[in-house]
Amino acid sequence: MKKAILLLLLINTIHSEGIFSSGNKNFGVTVGTDNSFGNSYTVVGANVNYYVIDNLSVGASYNAFLGDSPNINEVTVPVTYHIPIEGVSYRPYVGAFYNQTFIDTPYDNYNIWGGRIGVSLQTSMNSFMSLGWVQEFSTSDKNREKKGYPEISAGFSF
Numbered sequence: 001m002k003k004a005i006l007l008l009l010l011i012n013t014i015h016s017e018g019i020f021s022s023g024n025k026n027f028g029v030t031v032g033t034d035n036s037f038g039n040s041y042t043v044v045g046a047n048v049n050y051y052v053i054d055n056l057s058v059g060a061s062y063n064a065f066l067g068d069s070p071n072i073n074e075v076t077v078p079v080t081y082h083i084p085i086e087g088v089s090y091r092p093y094v095g096a097f098y099n100q101t102f103i104d105t106p107y108d109n110y111n112i113w114g115g116r117i118g119v120s121l122q123t124s125m126n127s128f129m130s131l132g133w134v135q136e137f138s139t140s141d142k143n144r145e146k147k148g149y150p151e152i153s154a155g156f157s158f
Contacts, residue, residue, distance in 0.1 A: 018054075019122060019126075019127075019128055019155065020051060020054065020055045020057075020082045020084075020091065020120075021051060021054050021055075022051050022052065022053050022054045023051060024050075024051045025048065025049065025050050025051070026048070026049045026057075026155055027046070027047070027048050028046065028047045028048075028049075028061075028153075028155075029044075029045065029046055029047075030043065030044065030045035030046070030047065030061070030063060031043070031044055034065060036065065036072065037070065037107075039068035039069070040067065040068060041065035041066060041067050041068055041072065042065075042066045042067050043063050043064070043065055043066070044063070044064055044066060045061055045062055045063035045064065045074075046061065046062055047059055047060065047061030047062070047076075048060060048061075049078070049080070054084070055081055055082045055083070055084055055091075056079070056080070056081050056082075057078075057079070057080050057081075057082075058077075058078070058079050059077070059078050059079075059080075060075070060076070060077055061074075061075070061076045061078070062074070062075055062076075063076075069104070070103050070104035070105075070107055071103070071104045072101065072102070072103050072104075073101070073102045074099055074100070074101045074102070075099070075100050075102075076097050076098070076099040076100075077097060077098050077099075078095055078096070078097040078116075079095055079096050079097070080093055080094070080095035080116070081093060081094055081095065082120055089121060089122050089123075090119050090120065090121045090122070091119065091120045091122075092117070092118070092119050092120075093116070093117065093118055093119065093120055093130070093132065094115070094116070094117050095115065095116040095117075096113075096114070096115050096116075097113070097114050097115075097116070098111070098112075098113055099111065099112040099113075099114070099136075110138060110139070111138070111139045112136045112137065112138050112139070113136075113137050113139060114134060114135055114136040114137060115134075115135050116132050116133065116134045116135070116151060117132055117133055118130055118131055118132015118133060118151060119131060119132065127154070127155060128154070128155045129152075129153070129154045129155075130151070130152070130153045130154075130155075131150070131151070131152055132150070132151045133148055133149075133150060133151065134148060134149055134150075134151045135147075135148040136148070
């Protein structure tokens, strides 16, 4: 599957000081395009992340690929750690994720494991932007593919 850059908008709820603090949540939407199986899709989705401890979030996301056939749906479970550095407005991050992709027959569903690295820049007391790299590894017996792509996101707190 070839992925285009997706726009990810996150909305945080802050319960304690700092965007990446324990107890904070963010909710997001994803909108983008994808070319898979020789077809063009519009991708829409939603995600949620929760900071279980300071700087460590776990989450879940769902993406639907609309507009062509076969039908494709993805469910992803990410874990991300923002590395705290005193006195700077940015935080490097590292993460891992598991993705299950569901495809209509005659195609087989498949799994992807992956990782991400990047940097998040706190742009104000209530917002941040992130830029990073995602690397995926397919575990399908028929398709053992590796691929990487850029990741861009922005978060706003209220």
